[in-house]
Amino acid sequence: MTIIAHISDLHISDTAFDEEVFMEAVAEINNLKPDMIILTGDLTNDGYYREFQQAVKYLDMFEAPLFAVPGNHDARNLGHQSFEELIGENSWKLTKENDFTVIGLDSSSPDEDWGHVGKPQRMWMEHQLDQCVINDLSSIVALHHHVIPIPDTGRERNILSDAGEILKILTTHEVDLILCGHKHVPHVWKINETVVVNAGSLSSNKLRGKIGNSYNVYIIDEDTIEIFLNNVGGEKFLFGKFQRKH
Numbered sequence: 001m002t003i004i005a006h007i008s009d010l011h012i013s014d015t016a017f018d019e020e021v022f023m024e025a026v027a028e029i030n031n032l033k034p035d036m037i038i039l040t041g042d043l044t045n046d047g048y049y050r051e052f053q054q055a056v057k058y059l060d061m062f063e064a065p066l067f068a069v070p071g072n073h074d075a076r077n078l079g080h081q082s083f084e085e086l087i088g089e090n091s092w093k094l095t096k097e098n099d100f101t102v103i104g105l106d107s108s109s110p111d112e113d114w115g116h117v118g119k120p121q122r123m124w125m126e127h128q129l130d131q132c133v134i135n136d137l138s139s140i141v142a143l144h145h146h147v148i149p150i151p152d153t154g155r156e157r158n159i160l161s162d163a164g165e166i167l168k169i170l171t172t173h174e175v176d177l178i179l180c181g182h183k184h185v186p187h188v189w190k191i192n193e194t195v196v197v198n199a200g201s202l203s204s205n206k207l208r209g210k211i212g213n214s215y216n217v218y219i220i221d222e223d224t225i226e227i228f229l230n231n232v233g234g235e236k237f238l239f240g241k242f243q244r245k246h
Contacts (some may be wrong), residue, residue, distance in 0.1 A: 002096065005034040005064070006197070006216040008144075008181030011073065011204035012055045013045035021213050022203035025232045026061045032217065034064045038102065040181035040199060041071025041144030043087065047079020052086045059087075067094065067104060071144035071182060072115065075108035091121060093128055100138035100176070100220070103128055107145040107160060115145030115160040115182075122165060129173040138244060141170060142179040148191070150198055152208065153183045170194055176225065176244060177218070186214055186229050188240050195242050197227060220244070 007025070011017050029037065043059075044051035052074075059066055070083045070090055084090060090106035103125055107115040117125075125141070132139045145160045147167055160166060170178055174193045184201040185208060200214040201207060213232040216239070218225060227239040 002099070002218075002220040003032060003034040004218040004220065005029045005032060005037045006040065006179050006199050006218065007037060007202045008040040008199035008215075009042040009071065009184055009201035009204050010039075010055070010058070011042055011045040011201070011206065012051050012058060016045040016204050016206055018203050018205050018213070021232050022058060023061075025202050025213070025215060028230065028232065029215065030061075030063045034217070035096070036102075037062055037064050037066040038104075038142050038179055039066060039068035040142050040179055041069055041108070042073045042181065042204075043068060043071070043083075044074050044079065045204075047074050047076035047082065049078075049082045052079070052082040056086050067092065067102070067142075069104040069142055069144055070106055070108045072108050072113045075110045075112070078110075080108065080110055091124070095137065098135075098137070100140060101128065101132050102140045102142065105141065105143040107143045113157070115143075117143070117160065117162055117166055122162070122169065126169050126173075129169065129175065133173060139173065139175045140177040140179065141175050144180065145182050146180040146198055147178060148189055148196060150183045150185050150187050152211075153185050154208075167191070179216075184208060185211055186216065186239070188227060190240075190242070195225070195227070195240070197239070200229075202232070
């Protein structure tokens with residue numbers, strides 16, 4: 001069994017970040033003892049170098065291995081350079097014990113809110129997913145921008161500009177999970193055999209309506225994937241249970 005914590009949209013800064021909520025979330029997630037933590041972007045609010053320096057200190061509080069992709073806020077003010085220097089590669093691949101592969105994509109564009117994966121990265125992703133099919137591995141893809149619109153988020157302004165191409169690749173390769181953030185609203189879609197999961201904001205005070213801070217937890221065993229929505233300091237709910245394809 002594998003446990004993955006999915007966090008997103010921390011917005012570390014002097015204005016948009018709730019440190020108290022973050023510390024509570026760290027304690028909860030460390031108590032879960034996940035095998036890995038996936039962070040789908042917006043570590044910072046403005047992409048400033050000092051915000052990334054703060055982010056490093058905060059992220060070091062997590063005990064599990066953490067893998068992050070940048071968000072649109074991280075790409076502001078030369079933040080794409082700071083991310084690579086202080087956090088790690090903008091896109092990456094990891095494989096867990098010949099069971100499944102996780103691919104992280106950079107959907108950010110410097111000083112733009114809209115998302116774009118781009119042809120070179122799409123080709124790289126498609127090659128990696130081809131290998132998953134050949135080797136009979138399940139696959140998970142993580143990126144910041146949502147690939148399909150999310151309910152209760154108002155007017156849609158900044159979905160991925162190449163969302164159609166991305167969705168075609170992901171669904172034709174029967175990717176198990178697509179993990180996104182960006183809109184601060186948790187939601188689950190299922191398209192064909194692929195489950196698309198959006199995480200809410202872990203620690204930002206930029207919240208919509210009565211939606212609070214939250215994170216997702218995935219419990220993956222040989223046959224199923226269970227998805228839980230965990231409200232920071234509150235209840236957790238079963239978001240969905242799905243059969244694995246491999």
